[in-house]
Amino acid sequence: xxxxxxxxxxxxxxxxxxxxxxxxxxxxxxxxxxxxxxxxxxxxxxxxxxxxxxxxxxxxxxxxxxxxxxxxxxxxxxxxxxxxxxxxxxxxxxxxxxxxxxxxxxxxxxxxxxxxxxxxxxxxxxxxxxxxxxxxxxxxxxxx
Numbered sequence: 001x002x003x004x005x006x007x008x009x010x011x012x013x014x015x016x017x018x019x020x021x022x023x024x025x026x027x028x029x030x031x032x033x034x035x036x037x038x039x040x041x042x043x044x045x046x047x048x049x050x051x052x053x054x055x056x057x058x059x060x061x062x063x064x065x066x067x068x069x070x071x072x073x074x075x076x077x078x079x080x081x082x083x084x085x086x087x088x089x090x091x092x093x094x095x096x097x098x099x100x101x102x103x104x105x106x107x108x109x110x111x112x113x114x115x116x117x118x119x120x121x122x123x124x125x126x127x128x129x130x131x132x133x134x135x136x137x138x139x140x141x142x143x144x
Contacts, residue, residue, distance in 0.1 A: 014096070021046060032048065044119050065090060069091075
């Protein structure tokens with residue numbers, strides 16, 4: 001029940017996420033088993049609505065390297081965060097109302113590259129930004 005309530009409260013914000021995500025090559029909008037929206041690359045998770053009760057409303061969960069996530073949390077704690085539940089996964093949580101279009105696009109591009117790298121291991125063909133080469137260093141998404 002919580003997932004449905006959260007989906008309803010984030011759907012207008014998540015429309016912007018879907019639009020930005022579909023600009024990336026081979027990204028598809030789908031739904032999880034509980035009906036919440038996600039973005040996937042060749043079936044690999046890219047981003048979605050954070051549905052765990054530990055997440056704040058209107059939160060995006062995005063694939064992200066844990067080492068680089070630490071930099072985001074330090075540099076922009078008002079936009080990016082994590083919880084005990086999500087900390088064990090290679091993701092970062094982002095408050096949707098704090099992300100402008102450029103920051104969202106940057107965040108999804110980093111996630112796309114990580115997912116592309118994972119799908120390359122599984123043998124899926126790649127095209128697009130970086131052709132599956134993850135970014136390194138402190139070149140994370142800009143924040144507003």
